[in-house]
Amino acid sequence: xxxxxxxxxxxxxxxxxxxxxAIGFTVIALIFVLxxxxxxxxxxxxxxxxxxxxxxxxxxxxxxxxxxxxxxADAIMMRAQMAVPNNTLLDAQHYNExxxxxxxxMIIFMAMPFIMAFMNFIVPLQxxxxxxxxxRLNALSFWLFFMGAMLLNISFVIGGSPDAGxxxxxxxxxxxxxxxxxxxxxLFALQISGLGTLMTGIxxxxxxxxxxxxxxxxxxxxxxTWSAFIAxxxxxFAFPVLTVxxxxxxxxxxxATKFFTTxxxxxxMLWANFFWVWGHPxxxxxxxxxxxxxxxxxxxxxxxxxxxxxxxxxxxxxxxFLSFLVWTHxxxxxxxxxxxxxxxxxxxxxxxxxxxxxxxxWLFTLWKGNIEFTTPMLxxxxxxxxxxxxxxxxxxxxxxxxxxxxxNTMFLVAHFHMVIIPGVVFAMLAGLHYYWPKMFxxxxxxxxxxxxxxVIAIGTLLTFMPMFFSxxxxxxxxxxxxxxxxxxxxxxxxSFIGAIGFTIGFMLIVYNVYYSIRYSPRNIGMDPWDAxxxxxxxxxxxxxxxxxxxxxxxxxxxxxxxxxxxHELFPEPYEDIHMPSNSGMPFILACIFFxxxxxxxxxxxxxxxxxxxxxxxxxxxxxxxxxxGYYVTVKEIKETEKKLRGVQ
Amino acid sequence: xxxxxxKLIGFFTIVTMLTGCDPLLVLDPKGPQAExxxxxxxxxIGIMSFIVLIVFVILAYMLFKYRASKQSPDYKPPYIEGSxxxxxxxxxxxxxxxxYLSVVSVDxxxxxxxxxxxxxxxxxxxxxxxxxxxxxHFSYPxxxxxxxxxxxxxxxxxxEFKLYSYGPITSFWxxxxxxxxxxMADMLNTLHLAADYPGEYMGRNANFNGKGFTENTFNVTAVxxxxxxxWVNDVKDTAETxxxxxxxxxxxxxxxxxxxxxxxxxxxxxxxxxxxEEVEAAISEDDESQQNKN
Numbered sequence: 001x002x003x004x005x006x007x008x009x010x011x012x013x014x015x016x017x018x019x020x021x022a023i024g025f026t027v028i029a030l031i032f033v034l035x036x037x038x039x040x041x042x043x044x045x046x047x048x049x050x051x052x053x054x055x056x057x058x059x060x061x062x063x064x065x066x067x068x069x070x071x072x073a074d075a076i077m078m079r080a081q082m083a084v085p086n087n088t089l090l091d092a093q094h095y096n097e098x099x100x101x102x103x104x105x106m107i108i109f110m111a112m113p114f115i116m117a118f119m120n121f122i123v124p125l126q127x128x129x130x131x132x133x134x135x136r137l138n139a140l141s142f143w144l145f146f147m148g149a150m151l152l153n154i155s156f157v158i159g160g161s162p163d164a165g166x167x168x169x170x171x172x173x174x175x176x177x178x179x180x181x182x183x184x185x186x187l188f189a190l191q192i193s194g195l196g197t198l199m200t201g202i203x204x205x206x207x208x209x210x211x212x213x214x215x216x217x218x219x220x221x222x223x224x225t226w227s228a229f230i231a232x233x234x235x236x237f238a239f240p241v242l243t244v245x246x247x248x249x250x251x252x253x254x255x256a257t258k259f260f261t262t263x264x265x266x267x268x269m270l271w272a273n274f275f276w277v278w279g280h281p282x283x284x285x286x287x288x289x290x291x292x293x294x295x296x297x298x299x300x301x302x303x304x305x306x307x308x309x310x311x312x313x314x315x316x317x318x319x320x321f322l323s324f325l326v327w328t329h330x331x332x333x334x335x336x337x338x339x340x341x342x343x344x345x346x347x348x349x350x351x352x353x354x355x356x357x358x359x360x361x362w363l364f365t366l367w368k369g370n371i372e373f374t375t376p377m378l379x380x381x382x383x384x385x386x387x388x389x390x391x392x393x394x395x396x397x398x399x400x401x402x403x404x405x406x407x408n409t410m411f412l413v414a415h416f417h418m419v420i421i422p423g424v425v426f427a428m429l430a431g432l433h434y435y436w437p438k439m440f441x442x443x444x445x446x447x448x449x450x451x452x453x454x455v456i457a458i459g460t461l462l463t464f465m466p467m468f469f470s471x472x473x474x475x476x477x478x479x480x481x482x483x484x485x486x487x488x489x490x491x492x493x494x495s496f497i498g499a500i501g502f503t504i505g506f507m508l509i510v511y512n513v514y515y516s517i518r519y520s521p522r523n524i525g526m527d528p529w530d531a532x533x534x535x536x537x538x539x540x541x542x543x544x545x546x547x548x549x550x551x552x553x554x555x556x557x558x559x560x561x562x563x564x565x566x567h568e569l570f571p572e573p574y575e576d577i578h579m580p581s582n583s584g585m586p587f588i589l590a591c592i593f594f595x596x597x598x599x600x601x602x603x604x605x606x607x608x609x610x611x612x613x614x615x616x617x618x619x620x621x622x623x624x625x626x627x628x629g630y631y632v633t634v635k636e637i638k639e640t641e642k643k644l645r646g647v648q
Numbered sequence: 649x650x651x652x653x654x655k656l657i658g659f660f661t662i663v664t665m666l667t668g669c670d671p672l673l674v675l676d677p678k679g680p681q682a683e684x685x686x687x688x689x690x691x692x693i694g695i696m697s698f699i700v701l702i703v704f705v706i707l708a709y710m711l712f713k714y715r716a717s718k719q720s721p722d723y724k725p726p727y728i729e730g731s732x733x734x735x736x737x738x739x740x741x742x743x744x745x746x747x748y749l750s751v752v753s754v755d756x757x758x759x760x761x762x763x764x765x766x767x768x769x770x771x772x773x774x775x776x777x778x779x780x781x782x783x784x785h786f787s788y789p790x791x792x793x794x795x796x797x798x799x800x801x802x803x804x805x806x807x808e809f810k811l812y813s814y815g816p817i818t819s820f821w822x823x824x825x826x827x828x829x830x831x832m833a834d835m836l837n838t839l840h841l842a843a844d845y846p847g848e849y850m851g852r853n854a855n856f857n858g859k860g861f862t863e864n865t866f867n868v869t870a871v872x873x874x875x876x877x878x879w880v881n882d883v884k885d886t887a888e889t890x891x892x893x894x895x896x897x898x899x900x901x902x903x904x905x906x907x908x909x910x911x912x913x914x915x916x917x918x919x920x921x922x923x924x925e926e927v928e929a930a931i932s933e934d935d936e937s938q939q940n941k942n
Contacts, residue, residue: 092859092860092861092862093859096856096858096859096861163858164856164858165856169816169817169856171815171816171817171833172816172817172856172857172858177781177815177816177857177858178858262813262814262815262816262833262834263833266834267834268816268817268832268833268834269817269830269832269835272817302714302725303724303725304725304726304727304728305727305728305729307728307730308730308734308735309729309730310730311730311735331830333819333827333828333829333830334830334832334837335811335829335830335832335835335837335838337761338754338757338758338760338761338762341757341761342750342753342754342757345750345753345754345757346746346750346753346754349746349749349750349753350746352742352746353739353742353743353746356738356742357735357738357739357742359703360706360734360738361730361738363703363706363707363710364728364730364734366707366710366711366714367710367714367728368714368725368726368728369710369714369725370714370716370719370723370724370725371710371711371714371715371716372716373715373716381707381711384703384707385700385703385704385707388699388700388703388704389700392696392699392700393696395692395696395746395749396689396692396693396696398749398753399688399692399749399752399753399756400753400756400757401684401685401688401753401756401757401759401760401827402685402688402689402692402753402756402827403827404685404760404826404827404828404829405674405682405685405686405689405823405826405827405828407819407827407828407854408819408821408828408854408855408856409854469672472672472673472674472675472689473672473673473674474672474673474674474823474850474852476821476852476853476854477856478856478861479861479862480861480862481862482862487670
C-alpha cells in the first residue's frame with residue numbers, strides 16, 4: 001500500500017475530488033460513445049495515425065481551445081478569490097497551485113498549440129506545398145505536445161499540482177521548499193512538449209525553405225509564412241536552452257545535483273537566467289505568427305496590399321535578434337549593477353522601434369483602403385489600440401530604475417496580459433474566424449462573432465487596466481489575499497467583473513460554433529472573404545492533397561493577381577500526386593513518452609527504464625522501416641475535384 | 649442612450665472618488681530614491697500617453713475615412729508599395745524617444761544604485777536584512793541589536809540595506825521609500841534608501857517564495873535621529889539576547905510576529921561572502937579612501 005501513497009494529493013479539497021469524479025465520468029462517457037457509435041476505427045485511421053498537416057493543425061486547435069478553458073477556469077477562480085478582501089474561497093496553497101497551472105497552461109499548452117495550429121494548417125497551403133517537409137515528424141511533434149499537456153493536466157488529481165509559479169524559480173522549486181511531485185510534473189511536461197516544439201521548428205524551417213511553389217522567392221512569401229519562418233528560427237535557437245535548464249532542474253530534484261541549490265555552491269539565480277534566455281524569445285515565438293495573421297487579415301479586409309512589406313520583414317528579423325538580448329530585464333532587481341541594467345534597459349526599449357514600425361504599417365495599410373468590418377477585422381482593429389497600451393507599458397517597464405517599483409507587482413501582470421491577450425489571443429480568435437471556412441467548409445456566424453469580439457475586448461480592458469493602478473499602489477503579484485486597509489479591493493472587484501465578461505465572451509464563442517454548425521450555409525465557395533494569398537486557391541474544406549495542380553507564383557498576392565490581373569495560377573496539367581502514408585508510430589511513441597515522464601515524476605525506476613528502452617526500440621523500428629508513401633492517380637484527383645468544385 | 653452615459657460617468661466618478669483620496673503608494677514617495685522612480689514613472693506615462701494618443705487618432709481617422717460603407721461600391725484601392733520617407737519618420741521618431749528615455753533611464757540607474765545625493769554627507773546606517781520562510785530578520789551591526797518583521801530607521805540619513813536569504817529568492821520592497829531588490833542565498837546585495845519624512849511605511853517581500861508569501865511583510869517606522877537613539881537604548885535595556893539556539897528556532901518555516909533582540913546573528917552566522925557588483929565597487933572605494941587617509 002505504501003507504494004500507492006505517493007499518488008495521493010498532498011493538499012486535497014472538495015473541488016479537486018469533484019474534478020476527479022468529473023474526469024472519471026468524462027472518460028467513461030467518451031469510451032462509451034466511441035464504442036457505441038463504433039468510432040474507434042475511425043479515430044485510429046483518420047486522426048491518431050494521420051500525418052496530414054491539416055488534420056494535425058485541427059488537433060492542435062482543439063487542444064488549444066480545451067486548454068484555453070482549463071486555463072480560463074483557473075483565471076476565474078483567482079479573480080473570484082481576489083475580488084474582495086480577506087476572501088477564503090481558496091487558501092494559499094490552492095491559490096499557488098492555480099496561478100502556477102494558469103501560467104503554464106496558457107503559455108505552453110494554449111498559446112503555443114494555437115499558433116502551431118495555424119502554422120501547420122496555413123503555411124503549407126500558403127507556399128503551395130502538399131504537406132510539411134517531414135509529415136511523420138510533424139505527427140510526432142503534435143503527439144509529444146499532447147502527452148506533455150496531458151501529463152501536466154493530470155497532476156492536480158494524481159500526486160499534486162506544481163506550485164512554484166509558471167517561471168518555476170529554483171531554489172523555491174527545489175525539493176527543500178517544494179517537496180510534492182508537482183514540480184516534477186512541470187519539468188517533464190515541459191520537457192516532453194518542448195521536444196515536440198523543437199521538432200516542429202526544424203520541420204517548419206525546412207518546409208518553408210525547401211517546399212515553396214515555383215516562382216515564390218523569399219520576398220514573395222505571404223507575411224504569415226514569413227512570421228512563421230522567423231518564429232521557428234527563434235524556436236530552434238531558444239528551446240535547447242529550456243531543454244538544458246529543465247534537465248538540470250530534473251537532476252537537482254531527482255538525483256541530488258547542486259546546480260540551483262542555496263547551499264554547496266549552487267547558484268540560485270542560474271535557473272532564472274536560463275529560464276528567461278528561453279522565456280523572452282518565447283514571447284516573440286508567440287507574437288510574431290500572431291502579427292502574421294493580423295497582416296493577412298488587415299490586408300484582406302482593407303482590400304489592399306500590405307503597406308511596407310519589406311520593412312515588415314525587416315522589423316521581424318530585428319525583433320528576433322533583439323529578443324535574445326533582453327532577458328535580464330526580467331530581473332533588473334537581481335543586483336547586477338547600474339551598468340548591466342543600463343545596457344539591458346536600452347536593448348529592451350529598442351524593441352519598441354521595430355514593433356512600432358509594424359503598428360504604423362498596419363495603420364497605413366488601412367490608408368486608401370476599402371475597409372470591411374468582418375469579425376476577424378474587428379478583432380484586428382480592437383487589437384491595435386489595446387496592444388498599444390500594453391506595448392507602451394512595456395517601454396515603461398524597460399526603464400530599469402523605475403522597474404524596481406513595477407517588478408513583481410500587478411503592474412507587470414497587467415502589462416503582459418495587455419500584450420499577450422490582444423497580441424496573441426485576439427489574433428488566434430481572429431484567425432479562428434478567418435480560417436474557419438478553410439478548415440471546416442462553413443463560416444462562423446458574423447453577428448455573434450462581432451458581439452463576442454466587443455465583449456472580449458471590453459473584458460480585457462476591465463480586467464487588466466485596474467491592475468496597473470493596484471500595482472502602483474503596492475499590490476504584489478501572487479498574493480492570495482489582502483486586507484481591506486490596503487485599498488486594493490475596488491481594483492480587484494473591477495478585475496473580477498472583467499473576468500466575468502471574458503467568461504461570457506468565451507461562452508459566446510462556444511455558442512457561435514454550435515449555432516454555425518447547425519445553421520451556417522455550406523455552399524460558400526472557395527473564397528468567401530475575397531482573399532489575396534495562395535491558401536484560398538483551394539476548395540473549402542481542403543482536399544487531403546491540397547492542390548490538384550502545382551501552383552505557380554508571381555507575387556506576394558498571387559491569388560489576388562490570378563483573380564484580378566490575369567495571372568495563370570495553375571499552368572501545369574494534372575499529375576499523379578505523391579503522398580506520405582499514415583503511421584501509428586508517432587502516437588505510440590508519444591504514449592511511451594507519457595509513461596516515461598509519469599514514471600520519472602514518481603521516481604518509479606523500473607517503469608522508467610522500461611519506457612526508455614521502449615522509446616529507443618520505436619526509434620530503431622522507424623529507422624529500419626521502408627515507407628515509400630503512395631500515389632494519388634490523375635483519375636482520382638479529377639473525381640475529387642469535380643465533387644468539391646462542382647464543375648471543372 | 650443618454651441614460652447610459654450618465655451611468656458611466658457616475659460610475660467613473662465613484663471610482664475616482666473612492667481611490668482619489670489616497671494617492672497610489674509608488675506615486676507618493678517619502679524618500680529620495682522613490683522620488684527619482686516616481687518622476688521617471690510620471691515622465692514615461694506622459695510620453696507614452698502621447699504615443700497612444702497618436703495611434704488612436706490615426707486609427708480612428710483611417711477607420712472613419714476609408715470604411716467601405718462610405719466609399720462608392722466600385723472603389724478599387726490602389727497598390728501602394730510603401731514609402732521610404734514614411735518609414736524613416738516611423739523609425740526616426742520612436743528612435744528619438746527611445747534615446748531620450750535611455751538617457752533618463754541610465755541616469756536614474758546610477759542614482760538609485762548609489763547613496764542619495766541629498767544625504768551624501770551623512771554617515772550611512774547599515775542594516776542587514778535577511779529572509780527565512782516567511783520572516784524578515786533585521787540586524788543593526790553598529791547598534792548590535794536585531795529585530796524581526798519590523799524596522800526602525802532614522803529620517804534624513806542614508807540607509808544601506810545588505811540583503812540576503814536563508815531560503816528561496818525574496819525581494820525587499822518598501823514602495824514609498826524606493827524600489828525593490830532581491831535577497832539571495834549565495835550573494836549579498838546592497839539597496840540604498842533614505843526617508844525624508846517620519847511615518848509608518850509598508851514593507852514586504854515582493855518575490856513569491858511559497859505558502860507564506862502573502863504574509864511575508866514588515867512594518868517600517870521612520871523617526872527623527874534622537875527618537876531613533878532613544879529606541880536603540882530602549883532595546884538595549886529591555887530586549888533579550890539573541891542566542892544561536894534562539895535564531896535556529898526563528899529560522900524554522902512559519903510566521904512569528906515581531907520581536908526584538910540584543911546582539912545580532914551576524915556573529916555566529918555570517919552573511920554570504922560573495923557580493924554583488926556594486927557592493928564590490930563600494931568596498932574597493934572604501935579601501936582607497938582609507939589608504940588615502942593613511
